[in-house]
Ligand SMILES: Nc1ncnc2c1ncn2[C@@H]1O[C@H](COP(=O)(O)OP(=O)(O)OP(=O)(O)O)[C@@H](O)[C@H]1O
């Protein structure tokens with residue numbers, strides 16, 4: 410497995426794979442890889458001949474008070490995990506390689522509606538940063554397909570929409586959330602949790618499953634359910650950011666007639682912000 414840091418090297422290698430008629434799958438990540446990421450690489454390897462995993466902590470999607478500087482950078486460990494998972498090529502560019510003129514001069518991709526609300530409301534500019542870098546990665550790698558985790562549910566919706574709207578010829582594949590045994594969604598940011606916080610963290614998924622069960626049993630007083638969920642999170646020691654019950658396609662607030670619902674949650678444990686979601690069919 411090779412690792413390249415420059416766009417020039419990336420293009421040279423990919424040109425040769427394309428000339429051999431190989432299909433290319435892309436797995437965009439920010440590194441500090443865990444089994445969730447590995448599942449995306451495996452899925453990409455099942456569907457494409459060549460898997461390119463990008464590792465780039467994208468400054469454009471971080472707010473001024475967020476964890477850009479402390480985000481874990483663990484390239485050597487990541488390379489070991491990727492090689493074992495069947496990855497072909499790692500693309501690990503510097504910020505200068507991606508944004509040579511700096512962020513202020515960067516053209517932006519703005520995705521309306523699905524970017525609004527939820528994480529989009531709590532992290533202004535975040536999805537512009539994600540949409541822009543993902544569009545750039547699509548242009549740099551020109552993959553046949555790309556795999557993203559359902560853990561970042563709103564992000565996946567944003568990427569599906571921009572791919573359709575900009576007519577980018579890439580198949581977008583969603584992959585299910587990989588969890589710890591106690592239900593906590595695997596996430597690089599779980600590493601920020603101290604022992605006490607880690608013991609509380611599974612309450613996020615427990616709350617999702619409890620609300621999902623009540624929806625399946627026919628409850629449709631969505632506002633009350635969301636309020637109760639926020640209370641449960643707060644009582645456990647979390648600081649809820651949002652708990653929203655939405656239409657799974659539009660990500661707009663659910664209405665009685667909706668059959669496919671998704672519960673979206675973000676909550677802080679200390680300074681760590683956890684997100685998760687669960688979909689329900691009624
Ligand atoms: N537990 C998981 N299961 C499946 N996919 C995941 C999981 N966690 C992350 N992913 C996916 O991996 C890709 C890269 O995500 P990223 O590098 O941000 O990982 P992360 O662990 O979610 O990090 P963070 O803690 O910053 O959110 C995204 O498509 C994301 O949805």
Ligand SMILES: CC(C)(CO)[C@@H](O)C(=O)[O-]
Pocket residue numbers: 437438439465467470539542543561564
């Ligand atoms: C898709 C992504 C790699 C874009 O920076 C990032 O948002 C992530 O890791 O989910």
Ligand code: BAL
Pocket residue numbers: 439470471561564
């Ligand atoms: N997993 C989404 C990347 C971010 O939180 O910035």
